[in-house]
Amino acid sequence: MTTSTAKAARITAITSGKGGVGKTFVAANLAAALARRGERVLVLDADLGLANLDVVLNLAPKITLHHVFTGEHTLEEATLQAPGGFAVLLAGSGMVEYSRLTPEVRDRLIEVVETIKPRYDRVLLDTGAGISDVVLYTVSLADEVLVVATPEPTSLTDAYATIKVLAATQERRSVRLVVNQAGRPGEGRAIRNQLQAVIDRYVNPGLDTPMQLDFVGEVPSDTSVRDAVLRRELLLESYPGSAAAQAMAALAAKMA
Ligand SMILES: Nc1ncnc2c1ncn2[C@@H]1O[C@H](COP(=O)(O)OP(=O)(O)OP(=O)(O)O)[C@@H](O)[C@H]1O
Numbered sequence: 001m002t003t004s005t006a007k008a009a010r011i012t013a014i015t016s017g018k019g020g021v022g023k024t025f026v027a028a029n030l031a032a033a034l035a036r037r038g039e040r041v042l043v044l045d046a047d048l049g050l051a052n053l054d055v056v057l058n059l060a061p062k063i064t065l066h067h068v069f070t071g072e073h074t075l076e077e078a079t080l081q082a083p084g085g086f087a088v089l090l091a092g093s094g095m096v097e098y099s100r101l102t103p104e105v106r107d108r109l110i111e112v113v114e115t116i117k118p119r120y121d122r123v124l125l126d127t128g129a130g131i132s133d134v135v136l137y138t139v140s141l142a143d144e145v146l147v148v149a150t151p152e153p154t155s156l157t158d159a160y161a162t163i164k165v166l167a168a169t170q171e172r173r174s175v176r177l178v179v180n181q182a183g184r185p186g187e188g189r190a191i192r193n194q195l196q197a198v199i200d201r202y203v204n205p206g207l208d209t210p211m212q213l214d215f216v217g218e219v220p221s222d223t224s225v226r227d228a229v230l231r232r233e234l235l236l237e238s239y240p241g242s243a244a245a246q247a248m249a250a251l252a253a254k255m256a
Pocket residue numbers: 016018019020021022023024025026047128129180181182219220221222223225226229244
C-alpha cells in the first residue's frame with residue numbers, strides 16, 4: 001500500500017549511443033541482481049518502437065504498455081513478474097506511432113512513470129539506442145543515467161555523443177558508465193578515463209559545472225552471455241558463477 005510518506009523509487013535510465021551493446025542484457029540482469037539484494041525493482045521497456053525485453057525474458061505479454069497508453073488496460077494489468085524476481089512493463093514491438101515523441105507519448109510516459117514511482121525502490125528505464133527525442137525525453141525522467149558502452153571505437157564515439165547531448169540539453173552533470181564486453185581487466189576504467197579526457201577537452205570548457213563520468217564497473221566479454229540470451233534466460237540464473245554474472249552482481253552493489 002502506498003502512503004504519503006512512502007519513499008519514491010530511484011529512477012535509472014539505461015541508455016547507450018550505439019545499438020546492440022548490451023543495454024537490455026544489463027537492464028534485465030541488473031534488475032535481477034538488485035532484486036536479490038532486496039530491492040523492489042521494475043524494468044520499463046522504454047524502447048517503445050522496437051522493444052525486446054520480452055524476448056530476453058522469454059515472456060509473451062498479451063497486455064503491454066501500448067494498451068495502457070490507449071486506455072484499454074490498466075497499469076496493474078500490464079505489469080508482469082519476470083523470472084528474476086522483479087516486475088516488468090513491456091512495450092509492443094513494431095509500434096511506429098510510439099517511436100516518435102508525440103504529445104501523447106510524452107504525456108502517457110510521464111503518467112506511467114509517476115504512477116509506478118511510489119510502488120518500487122528502483123525503476124530501470126531500458127531506452128532505445130541513440131539520441132532520438134523519445135530517448136532523450138525518457139532519460140530526462142530519470143534521477144540518474146547509466147550509459148552502456150563497449151570498447152569498440154564506434155560504441156565509444158556514440159557514447160561520447162550521447163553524453164555531450166545530455167550535457168547540452170539537460171542539466172545533467174554526472175553520468176554513470178558501465179563498460180560491457182570488456183576484453184581485459186582494467187579496460188573499463190581506462191575507457192572511462194579516455195572518455196572523461198575528451199569531455200574535459202571539448203564539453204566541459206563551455207559548462208559552469210563540469211560533466212563527470214562516474215565509472216560503475218566493467219562486464220567482461222563472456223560466451224555465457226550469448227548462451228543465456230539464446231536460451232532466453234537471465235545470465236544470473238543460468239550461469240550464476242560466470243565472470244559476467246559476478247560482474248553484474250558487483251555492478252548492482254555499486255548502484256544500490
Ligand atoms: N558481456 C557480454 N559478453 C558477450 N556477449 C554479450 C555481452 N553483452 C551482450 N552480449 C551480446 O550482445 C547481444 C546484444 O545485447 P542486447 O540485446 O542487450 O543489446 P542492446 O544494446 O539492448 O541492443 P538494442 O540496441 O538493439 O536494444 C546479446 O544478445 C549478446 O549476445
